[in-house]
Amino acid sequence: MNPTYVRIELARQSRDIGNLMFTVGLPAVMYLLFGNMFGGGSAQAGSGNVKFYIMVSMAAYGAAVATTGIAGTAAAENMLGWGRQIALTPMKPSGFIQSKVAVALTIAAAAAGVVFIVGAATGAQADSWSVWVLSYAIAVAGSAVFALYGMGVGMSFKSETAINVAGGVLVFFAFFGNVFLPLSGTMLEIARFTPMYGFVGLARWPLLEGAVATPGATADSFWWLVANLVGWALIFMALALWAMRRTRSRQ
């Protein structure tokens, strides 16, 4: 990873004000909508309240949307031939991916940060400050997995719509990953294998320690959530590397 390259890339991303506002602002708006949809927002949930639960969920989702979108720009860059230009430098594909992930994580940190600030201002509560810090850190760090996802999907399909597809599928992942609404029954059993389940489960760990919001559902083990996240990280990593190598040679 190259700091100068990351700095220039960040400057470039932050020039796209419209996209940035959307990426950073939307999760907070979604938190305000969902957070007030359930009357019992201030009801107890684990070591905090329901609003905190929804805040973490939306921050995690927002961070994943940000990393998917930013990393997906790598696909558009490749289509312009930038990947070939980069391939003429000593930077390896893995270095390019790391730099992209670093940029994506910076924007994701901003998106999740806005949700947490809005949450703190509107009644999200936790028993200790460490729950806040850990939840935030996990939501941001874990979203790196979706940077790999965005890059992999974006580069696998050679069209500009690929990144929209990636964003759309992410909504599906979020729904099926138990991010938006608590799932139950068979849906929940399937959800345990989907890409966002481990991520959001870990982000909620400081609050719930594996408990599932659905009444009567069995709790998740910490290692199951980690296995889910790591497993999908490896799959997306392989996809991103494969797609990147492929786009370097002309088709």
Place this chain on the structure above:
Amino acid sequence: METTIQQQQARGGPDQAEPALAMEAVRKTFRTAQGPLEAVAGIDLRVGAGEIVAFLGPNGAGKTTSIDMMLGLAVPTSGRVSVFGKDPREAVAAGEVSAVLQTGGLLRDLTVRETVTAIAALHGAKDRVDAVMERTDISGLAKRKVSKCSGGEQQRLKFALALLPDPRLLVLDEPTAGMDVSARHAFWDTMRADALEGRTVLFATHYLEEAQDFAERTVLIGAGKVLADGPTAKLREMTGGRVVSATLPEGRPVAAAVAELELLERVASVRLSGRRVHVTGPDSDAAARLLLGPLGATDLEIAAPTLDAAFMELTGAAS
């Protein structure tokens, strides 16, 4: 071709025996919906250190695919490519080879200076940014967005990026494609000024004129194969003759006329299609005189050499 290599090696001295570029029986086949497509059908090529070589051929001849393999951007289906005795990827990582790619793009929303700085950082050559921008005459564009630069300016920017690692071998894939005549001359002036000093340069082009003006050696490539390889001056002689064509009169033996034309000095070839005869050679005047005078031919045309003509000449001779 053999003599060329020997000359180059002799000039380079014994310590330079390692060629800048070596391709041995290199093939590249792409899988397409219509079945396999052989873009490069067995290329052997050695470029000695310090040579300036034109890679001349029409579109679809396999130039870009060959260049991709020289840079490790594509892997040959069979055969071997080495750059200064190394694997091309290693040579790229070591900054020994760099290129201006035809399809290698730029990010439109970066400024010129940001682009140079970003790539310089990856090469660990940030101290060369100013010098390289000065050399390629883009210092005045530093703050301009890439999207606002003309084609020629973008090409100079790509050239600047290629110079950042201070490469020993510089590969240029149609560096002047899409430029008008004056921009093309300006580009080559920049190139010649001092950037090429001491470097080995291989450039692809489909302009015969560019090969003539800038390369000592020309490799003519067509249908994924090397058709001719030698000093550019020699190639020009081979293909540089004008083509005189005329229709031979009815009622006279054609074979005798052809024989007479072939006897002319410095005639490279005589081809016949129906009663139309095509004479290729540097001395078009003599051929024209003979055709219009003693042979009584009509509809005389004299055409300047084109790359297409050169190709017909070479491929016609081969078959």
